[in-house]
Amino acid sequence: MSLLNLESLQVSIGSVQAVRDVSLSLQPGECRALVGESGCGKSVTAMSLLGLMPNAAETAAQHWQFAGRDMAHLTERDWRKLRGNQIAMIFQNPMTALDPTQTIGAQIAEPLRIHKGLSRRDAKKRAIALLERLAIANPAQRAEQYPFEFSGGMLQRAMIAMAVVCEPELLIADEPTTALDVTVQAEVLCLLQEMRESSGTAMLFITHDLGVVAEIADSVSVMYAGQTVESGSLTQVFTTEAHPYTQALKRAVPSLENPRPLEAIAGTPPDLRKPPTGCGFAARCSQRMAVCEQAPPPMSVGDSHIARCWLWHEDHPRRWRDKDGFTNASVIGRSRR
């Protein structure tokens, strides 16, 4: 049974439809990358998964299940028991996400005190042990220090400790390496991977760095303009990128083996105050067709590989050729080169 099953999440904040149609599913222990450019609704999705959207935001979903519970009608009381306990989050900027007036140790111990009812001493012991596992030297002294006495990489490790201390079933990491030096990024990624594997935690890894995705994810969901436009396993999405947006994203990544001019995606994302009625990407798409004026439903590309694009409609000529023995992958591959 899947840990998280979210279908057609919609979040609007005032007149902005920040998330229009996002579907996500996660198996226990799975790491899914949520990829997309700034402003496409990744962070709003993450905040919604924690029930942390402001009151002014309206959240609705067709189906929303977590660990066998219906999440759509959760009271604030239930959410509080969940947050930091079963669902935890690692924030993008550890420099601002830690409370400047509390010791690192106290901040890591806090979820244990709230959710597990541990005493101050026991919680602190666990926090120090966790810091040690995260390769922080002199953890006992470090735990007594304040965030301003830590470096960026160390702060992100403290942030990770804070998130995993209650061994949550789902860990949401919102661009956890973006604010860090490149040299520290790899280290933090490794630690995250280690923590995840040792505790069997599922992870939703939000990023716009495709290199990181390839490193850490089992499966990928690509978001554009408030919608998931493609989702599938890592190999499916990376070898058979089905949606033109995913294809364009990949062409915008520099490659060492195969140097070529980088291609930026022409145009800008649509204004989510007045989202287009048709496909959100149509205005920037090189393979646009007349039918793209209508919103494409999610279409199956392969086994559990889904793209929200008319190219994968069963009446599309490419699909006819499928029947003559072509695989989807080869067709798309050929059409691109």
Added chain:
Amino acid sequence: MLNFIAKRLLSGVITIWFIATATFFAMHAVPGDPLTQEKAMTPAVRAQLEARYGLDKPLFDQYRLFLGNMLKGDFGISFTQENRRVNDIIREHFPISAILGVAAVLIALVGGITAGSVAAYCRNRWPDRMVMIAVIAAISVPGFVIAGLAQLVIVAMNNAAGKTLLPVAGWGSVSQIWVPALVLGLGTMAYLSRIMRASMLEVLSADFNIAAKAKGVHGWRLFFHHQLRNAVLPVVTELGPTIAAITTGGFVVELIFAIPGLGRYFVQAVQQLDYTVIMGTTVFYGAFLVLVVVLVDISYGLIDPRIRLHRGRS
């Protein structure tokens, strides 16, 4: 940390010397002297009095004399208070002003922090609007008007109840502290609630506040552990000037509520050019404020570890 405190105290001493000197010469620049009275006195009597109080000496000698006595902690004898020593006046009446002032500061702090936090939590909704309207009213209306209004309200209440619920004025019982303290602290409370609202709004949208919520922190724990401690710092910064405002504002309130505090003597002394009392009360208040500001500086470090100097913890 000790080094820091020593430095602050030294600069405080210089400040006090400056206050004393400036006051001394300003005071002597005012036409007339303590012996100027409606009733003319004979030159012989006048000369005798001048000699007794040292007013016949050159101004600079008087200044030296005053500084020397001040260093010994002696402010001399009042000109107008029948041989009372200025030190005794301060000793007897300052505690009363201090109790009133401390009560006023406490009311202003607790009230300001509460009102500001409520306003920030309910941003742009009716509690916020109400607090902000009250703030503008409390800042704009002078203390003596509010004091008079408060007395009218008390009288009306007592009449309606047919007995004395609250005394209108006077000093001596606990029930006589709260109304003048509230009146005295009201303007400051209003000012502090504005500052508190602004800094709380900042905290409410800060990453660490969202991160704390994401950990499952909520309710009072979230408020006291994460929000208040971060938001209160600008309020603490204002505490020094606030205490100054409250002690100086105290004179008027003490007069209206017939409270025998030091403020009355301070005002009277200036009106009557009672040199020794002016110098004594001014230097005393100056020293008191300098001490308060140093204490406020030290308290920053207790609240915000980033300001703690030289790793004060270890």
